[in-house]
Amino acid sequence: MTQLADRPHSTVSAASVPSLAPSGVDVAWLGGYLLGQWADARRHSRALLVDPALQRQEGLSLAEQRQRVFEQLGLLVEKGVVHRAFPKSVGGEDDHGGNIASFEELVTADPSLQIKSGVQWGLFGAAVLHLGTERHHQRLLPDIMSLKVPGAFAMTETGHGSDVAAIGTTATYDPATDEFVLQTPFRAAWKDYLGNAAVHGTAAVVFAQLIVAGTNHGVHALYVPLRDESGFLPGIGGEDDGPKGGLNGIDNGRLHFDGVRVPRENLLNRYGDVDENGVYSSSIASPGRRFFTMIGTLVQGRVSLDGAATVASKLALDIAITYGSQRRQFVAGSPTDEEVILDYQRHQRRLLPRLATTYAMSFAHEKLLTAFDGVFSGAHATDADREDLETLAAALKPLSTWNALDILQEAREACGGAGFLAENRLTQLRADLDVYVTFEGDNTVLLQLVAKRLLTDYSRKFATADAGALAGFVAGQVGEAAVNRSGLRRLAQNVSDRGSIARSVGSVREEASQRQLLTDRVQTMVAALAGRLRPASKLAPAEAAALFNSNQNELIEAAKAHGELLQWEAFTDALAGIEHAGTREVLTWLRDLFGLSLIEKNLAWYLINGRLSAARATAITDYIDDRLLPRLRDQALPLVEAFGFTPELVRAPIASGAERERQDEAREYFRAQRESGTAPVREKSPKRR
Amino acid sequence: MTQLADRPHSTVSAASVPSLAPSGVDVAWLGGYLLGQWADARRHSRALLVDPALQRQEGLSLAEQRQRVFEQLGLLVEKGVVHRAFPKSVGGEDDHGGNIASFEELVTADPSLQIKSGVQWGLFGAAVLHLGTERHHQRLLPDIMSLKVPGAFAMTETGHGSDVAAIGTTATYDPATDEFVLQTPFRAAWKDYLGNAAVHGTAAVVFAQLIVAGTNHGVHALYVPLRDESGFLPGIGGEDDGPKGGLNGIDNGRLHFDGVRVPRENLLNRYGDVDENGVYSSSIASPGRRFFTMIGTLVQGRVSLDGAATVASKLALDIAITYGSQRRQFVAGSPTDEEVILDYQRHQRRLLPRLATTYAMSFAHEKLLTAFDGVFSGAHATDADREDLETLAAALKPLSTWNALDILQEAREACGGAGFLAENRLTQLRADLDVYVTFEGDNTVLLQLVAKRLLTDYSRKFATADAGALAGFVAGQVGEAAVNRSGLRRLAQNVSDRGSIARSVGSVREEASQRQLLTDRVQTMVAALAGRLRPASKLAPAEAAALFNSNQNELIEAAKAHGELLQWEAFTDALAGIEHAGTREVLTWLRDLFGLSLIEKNLAWYLINGRLSAARATAITDYIDDRLLPRLRDQALPLVEAFGFTPELVRAPIASGAERERQDEAREYFRAQRESGTAPVREKSPKRR
Known part of the structure; x- marks a missing residue:
């Protein structure tokens, strides 16, 4: 890309660059610096992940991969490392930064483990935590934390990806029974791509348009049981999303609802509630601001x-x-x-x-x-x-x-x-x-x-x-445009730049x-x-x-x-x-x-x-x-x-030193052959006449 | 990236662009034009590939995928579509362009099918065809063409990817027995990444440094039997490369040789031969040119x-x-x-x-x-x-x-x-x-x-x-550099460019x-x-x-x-x-x-x-x-x-029209709701005071 005349006369090779930092990098110190404020949480997570039981295993079928990762979540519960973000009142640590730091490191074991954990505790559990109130926390969080209730975060629909405000699922309040009735009005409103939905989820946080007495109060979240031992509960159906381009340790699937009834109390009511008289109220007057406040909890993901x-x-x-x-x-x-x-x-x-x-x-x-x-x-x-x-x-x-x-x-x-x-x-x-x-x-x-x-x-x-x-x-705008068009600014710099490259x-x-x-x-x-x-x-x-x-x-x-x-x-x-x-x-x-x-x-x-x-x-x-x-x-x-990955975390044979051993062996072979005088002579090219 | 002043005053939307081609594209004609000179071969290949038996199947284990693709190669033999490139003397058609065109289309069924076919007929078979001579063609090609002998193309070594001239494997002529002795001198010289090597290959074309009477004549290819019913033949060993990032229908693997003997006639001798007196000869005097001529046949891949x-x-x-x-x-x-x-x-x-x-x-x-x-x-x-x-x-x-x-x-x-x-x-x-x-x-x-x-x-x-x-x-060079540095050329253009964007x-x-x-x-x-x-x-x-x-x-x-x-x-x-x-x-x-x-x-x-x-x-x-x-x-x-893919070749549900149906159903739902007067009213934002 450079012009001949712009280049220095002597070509600089690696060897001829004067070493300006004879001391180089302090690897140990830099390693700690990179781990940051939550270094302990990261180190703790990495120490767990050297265990092959938590790592990805090649050659498993789709069903086996899903089962293995589900069981790995159980191991994480046993190790007590998934509760950092939950409130102390239910046995957590109220440590949000440490929780995320520890969770991010899971990717070295298997990204499926990271994302399946994220579905269970970072989306499903976090929705109950952040959108629910004390009654939900005490009743629901312990079983979510212990994985007794694996759950799905049912927000996305086939017809709507990132545009959550426009989802089609409705939750209509029925004053006769004091319940919400969940309905999927058309195929595009099926919930889709939900982790835990195809196999493991026995409950879900379902996002729906909340309709009370003929008024749509916008998207709210409800806690909805999905399955018992014999499969989907009445009115609920679904499909397996099947194999994916990756993350096949997670059972993504679809859900749809036909007249599914849940008690009024299942509305996660931190930002909007319906009382026993069927009256809607919210601490946030603007529906728009309320929606963005609720959605804001998603930033964790x-x-x-x-x-x-x-x-x-x-x-x-x-x-x-x-x-x-x-x-x-x-x-x-x-x-x-x-x-x-x-x-x-x-x-x-x-x-x-x-x-x-x-x-x-x-x-x-x-x-x-x-x-x-x-x-x-x-x-x-x-x-x-x-x-x-x-x-x-x-x-x-x-x-x-x-x-x-x-x-x-x-x-x-x-x-x-x-x-x-x-x-x-x-x-x-x-x-x-x-x-x-x-x-x-x-x-x-x-x-x-x-x-x-x-x-x-x-x-x-x-x-x-x-x-x-x-x-x-x-x-100023006009002036700037004029300068750019006439090239005046560039020209001025051209003139002052006629010196050396340095x-x-x-x-x-x-x-x-x-x-x-x-x-x-x-x-x-x-x-x-x-x-x-x-x-x-x-x-x-x-x-x-x-x-x-x-x-x-x-x-x-x-x-x-x-x-x-x-x-x-x-x-x-x-x-x-x-x-x-x-x-x-x-x-x-x-x-x-x-x-x-x-x-x-x-x-x-x-x-x-x-x-x-x-x-x-x-x-x-x-x-x-x-x-x-x-x-x-x-x-x-x-x-x-300085990234600090031990061989158990890296695990790639080509980064293990095996390549260097192979190289050294080959060089030693040729050296010995030369010294012994047994090396074959290369056929010579015929002389040009 | 553009400056305000450079832009046209009215913003151009799709609708306001005058349609310059009311007739648009003639899809049928363009489809044929894109298929090119070997359109018939491509169409014939595509017609075969609508058969699900030739397509990739999800959810198979590694072993099942390999077996399925191997059997698909047998189907291609049955259909008689893999022999186009072989000589008429052995039942082929001497049609090189048509062969490649037909073969490229296999990617719509499964890239593993394309590459496994390529290994068998485009590399293994083609090496016998292009590097061997009549004696090899008559003796070896029929079984290669029929898949009776699945084979590997054993060129690449762990220590050398694209630098074929530097491979380590040797084939040394032994005048006592009139044989070549194949030897892998060190670990880095193991053949690696070879399709058909892990499981299916019963023979290989092996590239090695040809050593005759103490002279290394450079890289040549030899036909080497690998396996019989009971596994590797004596002196031959190998490893499975295991699962890969893709192409898992192909059984890539490694091979190594320890004192493996093949008859002198197994040298593929089109560009270099050893006679019964142990004398090397070649029609190409320069070892360098000879090497590049042999390697040139690889261009097909x-x-x-x-x-x-x-x-x-x-x-x-x-x-x-x-x-x-x-x-x-x-x-x-x-x-x-x-x-x-x-x-x-x-x-x-x-x-x-x-x-x-x-x-x-x-x-x-x-x-x-x-x-x-x-x-x-x-x-x-x-x-x-x-x-x-x-x-x-x-x-x-x-x-x-x-x-x-x-x-x-x-x-x-x-x-x-x-x-x-x-x-x-x-x-x-x-x-x-x-x-x-x-x-x-x-x-x-x-x-x-x-x-x-x-x-x-x-x-x-x-x-x-x-x-x-x-x-x-x-x-001229200096002059050009000088012009660039002073910006004269750019300046001149600047002056003439002060007009409209058009x-x-x-x-x-x-x-x-x-x-x-x-x-x-x-x-x-x-x-x-x-x-x-x-x-x-x-x-x-x-x-x-x-x-x-x-x-x-x-x-x-x-x-x-x-x-x-x-x-x-x-x-x-x-x-x-x-x-x-x-x-x-x-x-x-x-x-x-x-x-x-x-x-x-x-x-x-x-x-x-x-x-x-x-x-x-x-x-x-x-x-x-x-x-x-x-x-x-x-x-x-x-x-x-105009690419001409039928639904059986595309097979992606999202490109099937299902999305349009979902969209239409959702719109119809909202339209009917509006017209019936049953649509819930949106909660209004509170008025600002």
Whole structure:
């Protein structure tokens, strides 16, 4: 991508880069730092997971996989590790952050174990906890916690994925019997994709439109028994979703209801209740706000997926970087005899920026988990805190789950055919994590929520501005567009950039410049979108929808840019907490690689908008290739060692040192053959005449 | 990404785009055109594959899957469809293109069936055919063709994937017994990942270093019996590779040899032989050329993977676009009641450029298959033809196999939770095709071969130039760099671009401009690389290797750019063969979407190198979003219908019309409720005071 004349005269190889950090990374310290505030919960979870009884087993049938994971949930109950989030009044610990941290680590044993636990305690149990009241807690939670009652979280319908407000199932109050009657009005309103619904669930929390005396009060949740020993209870039916692309330890299925009656008290009534006279009441007057408050408890799932995706990415890079550090394309007598595949520039390009991203995900997740714990513990639980938590989760979960798939895939390809073998785990982890990008809020939908929040914040700032500031803003917009169109800003930078590569990249690679470039992109995109969408308020609904739709792609791109900025800021904040000079230096390179890779990925935007000159843009790529990759290549192994996975947690034979043994044996064979003089002579090429 | 001021004043929605092709696509004609020269073979194959006995079955154990696919191979023999490529002398048809075309379609039934057939007849059988001579053909081919002898293609070793020349297995001629002795010298030299090796194979073609009288004549192939009824023959051992990330209908495994003796005649001796006096001879004097000639027969696998990846991509888009045309995020009474998810801009951005890519892959594959048939039929089989075929396959196979994974994944995500269910096929197809990117030549390695060829061609042109031309070339390089650095070229374009969006995109969207931009990028990248690598010839081997390594990433990027240009050219050539005006118009939009998407993907390069102004770069994105996507959205269904898959070949319930039925039923329910006056009233929000 670079022009000849822009490159340094001497080519920089890994060996000739002066080692700026002779001390390198303090692996033990960094390991603890990465585990974060809830390190003990994570260590405790990992210590349990070395037990093969909790790990995935190959070669089981669908029914066997489901049964095994169900029994593993029982083991978790025995170990007493699944109750952290429940109230002390029912034997829990009221420890929300620790609960999620411990739960995320389950992914190293088997993502099915993580998600099946999440269905039972994080969705079904948590709905009773957060949407129910004391009467439900005392009556229902003990059996949910002990797994005596396995349950489903019956929200999603075949016809509606992420759009919960529009579900079709109804729960109509019958004053004659003081009951709710559940009804599935049409096929598209069947509950679908529910874990525990196909086989194990004996109860469910069912979301339905609550209809009382002819008024629809919107979506509420009810506790509904599903099965007894002989199968579905009267009026309830269902189907098995059958085998899936992954997570086959979980029995997903469908449910439908025909005149199913439950007592009035089964309404989970924290945010809306019906009294014995059949009168509806709610502590939240606005139906919209009430709905979002109830749905807000779902944020827990998104937080834990963000963390689980980060754990899986760490595991993938541990495997691929360990293998890449041992694997040789060994050619007897070649001058590159000592090279391993991680010495190849392309291999570094494939793995090291993803290592930087994984560190960014890890530090960003720690911030998210802290915010989550603050809200759910009640320590920082204002409406604004909740809204910030939801936006943060909606911004980070899409990035980390997509990144995890990308990282798992690149790791698998970087391990070649060996990466495709099930024993090396990468393909199975990828298959299991696949659905993380569309469940608990489809990534594309979540990013639109983030974009909406960005626009709202922007227009709030805007609404309080006086007329003069408004005019100034509009003028600023026009002025900026004019500058961009004439290329004046870019030209000015061109002139000042005519120096050496070092000088031109110098200012870009500094922390403040990275921050400015990343922040500026988000702000500029949001401002441009706000400007384009402003006419919407004056348009008819269909035209306004069309205007939004014609900007949908850029709305989503702006939300992604915002999430990436948050990841970069979390990484940068984390640097400040590192005292050890070697560790700080290496992690600063890694942060630079993350930040500059983001800028490189969006280079066209920076060029078009006059934020970078062509020379500077080129210098960024050169700086990554010629400086950051060679430096970080030598630190790649310590950086994955700091993830702290023991061999029992990694379990991939190719990352076990077996490859190095094979390589050493082959080299020893050829060495001995050469020394003994028995090596066959290579047939010579005929001389050219 | 666009600036406010650059956008047209009125927002263009799908409805307001004037319909330029009232006649649209002639689906039937286009379907035949896409099937190409070997349409009959493809149709014949598809007609067979509607039989469930040949299709993948869910829920089988590993052993059952392997057995089922093995038996399916027997069915293919019965149907007489696997012998097309074999010589007429043994009952075949000498039809190489038709054979591959027919074989590629197997992916619609089950990729395991495709690959297991490929192992038996395309690798094992083809090695006997192409590397053996008449004595082998008559003796061995009939039992291979009939599946009486299932066999492995024992080339890859644990220690060596794509670097075949460096394998460790030896075959040493023993004059005392007139036999070859096969030996696996160390663990890394075990043959690995071989289909048919774990269970079914009773023989193998084994690649080994051929050692005769102390001279190593390089890699040759030998026919080696493996098993009889009681298991491995003496001296042979092996292991099962176990479950894999996909393709579990195939029994991949490992083999090793300890003093295994085969008669001298078992050497597949077309390109190298040992006579009864123990004297080696070859029709190809250079060991290097001999090796590449032998390995050249492997191109067949790459050709067929390119085609199979294209078939799978078509299937994925058929499913996702059909579903996207039926699925509504239905909200009773909303103004967007009629909208389906394919109406969303982001959904179009996700699927339509991939549809364009799939058409490009299809037309490019047809060229590749034609070149392959020319070489293998002998009609166009000069050394240059062979070299061109190998380069073309090495350029296209990486792009199409990576694209297939990307397309299958995007299709799965675009179908949400339904896309994750096994019954809808997308996850299984993706899992099976995963290994296509690293087997039959790792994509990264193949692209380096392409880059090498590009550099060789470049330097050949260079070597014949006289000194004056050389000087001129260097001056040209410097001049170009100077222009880029000062931004003069970009500036000039800026000035002329100050007009409307239509004027500025006008010249870029023309066919000639797309060609120039895409071609220019390849040429400029290759020229820059050649310049940077020129010093290598004067360096010590280790330093030369380091210089190459520091340019490896860009070498691979240049090869990709070359492959994409070839795809674009194939698409463009295909336009010339379309007479129907509506079809040609729609396919021209689709080609434009492909070409402009390639340019958009590499926009930073065009900006940095002064090939596009910021205004033009922005106009490309606007043209895609505001013109091409809305136009093509309305043609998306006919464009996937033209792939010609019947419901028995698609088999995904979500693409069956079931979604539309569910949607219609739900709408009818709400309509009837409204009309009967029984609809519950929505709870009103409290008035703000």
